[in-house]
Amino acid sequence: MRSIWKGSIAFGLVNVPVKVYTATEDHDIKFHQVHAADGGRIRYERLCTVDGQPVQYSDIDRAYESPDGDRVILTDEDFAQLPAAEKHEIPVLQFVPSEQIDPILFDKSYYLEPDSTTPKAYVLLAKTLEHVDRVALVHFTLRQKTRLAALRVRDGVLVLQTLLWPDEVRAVAFEKLDGVAAPKDQELKMAETLVDTLSDDFDPSLYVDEYQIELKKLLDEAIASGSSKVTRAPETAAPEMDAEVVDLVAALQRSLEASGRKTGSAAAAKAAPAKAAAEKKPAKKAAKKAPAKQARKGA
Numbered sequence: 001m002r003s004i005w006k007g008s009i010a011f012g013l014v015n016v017p018v019k020v021y022t023a024t025e026d027h028d029i030k031f032h033q034v035h036a037a038d039g040g041r042i043r044y045e046r047l048c049t050v051d052g053q054p055v056q057y058s059d060i061d062r063a064y065e066s067p068d069g070d071r072v073i074l075t076d077e078d079f080a081q082l083p084a085a086e087k088h089e090i091p092v093l094q095f096v097p098s099e100q101i102d103p104i105l106f107d108k109s110y111y112l113e114p115d116s117t118t119p120k121a122y123v124l125l126a127k128t129l130e131h132v133d134r135v136a137l138v139h140f141t142l143r144q145k146t147r148l149a150a151l152r153v154r155d156g157v158l159v160l161q162t163l164l165w166p167d168e169v170r171a172v173a174f175e176k177l178d179g180v181a182a183p184k185d186q187e188l189k190m191a192e193t194l195v196d197t198l199s200d201d202f203d204p205s206l207y208v209d210e211y212q213i214e215l216k217k218l219l220d221e222a223i224a225s226g227s228s229k230v231t232r233a234p235e236t237a238a239p240e241m242d243a244e245v246v247d248l249v250a251a252l253q254r255s256l257e258a259s260g261r262k263t264g265s266a267a268a269a270k271a272a273p274a275k276a277a278a279e280k281k282p283a284k285k286a287a288k289k290a291p292a293k294q295a296r297k298g299a
Helices: 076-080 120-132 185-197 210-225 243-258 264-298
Strands: 005-011 014-022 062-065 071-074 089-097 106-114 134-142 145-154 157-163
Touching: 005 120, 005 134, 014 120, 089 145, 106 120, 106 145, 120 134, 120 145, 120 157, 134 157
Parallel strands: 005 089
Antiparallel strands: 005 014, 014 106, 062 071, 089 134, 106 157, 134 145, 145 157
């Protein structure tokens, strides 16, 4: 995993350095749109409705339209003036019982890793949350957006779960539920009996995404069969040696030659004549001494 945020938890006067990681991932198979006639990729451009020209992302500002149709255009400088929590600090606001947080408020989950050589403060905060059986409410700023979040412990690891603001949860009132008679005692008893027959401890490993499994199977079979729906990936040529690598090798070779050291066949070729000359020298000396010995014998 790769951390997406670094900072610290402000727990009173205690500072807990942490790294933040995304705790969940989407396992859905990704598709892209193609032209049905020839399989070409479909691309989208950011076009200006005034001049009809493509617009670079760096040239885009954000606009707000009021219910009356008034438009306000804001730049990055405008957003920088807005109040925001400290970008690299997660301040603890309050400790509350976990059962008091409605699950509908939970949004995204993140793992927190200790980011210090001695994670004593991290372990202290985790153990404290476990002992008091409470959740810490904190502020968490990510990508220029400050959220309310719940800090809790999962298997000894601190987990941060961002929460929706209360006004982000819609109020609901269905007219069809108005004036409906309450269930009879016998109906409730039979329903409770049915619940008992289906009751067990929660085991998430028992539940799998059958749709994604069958979709992956369909794709694998199509690729294996080589049907007309499959376009084979083009064969890639063997990678050529990078020009910088070639230059480096040549420079190293020249360096060795300049230092008087030879490699490979060049060194062997130079050594061969020297060896041959060394073997011939003793023979020449012996040939010169032979006549001298014969002269002494004759005397």
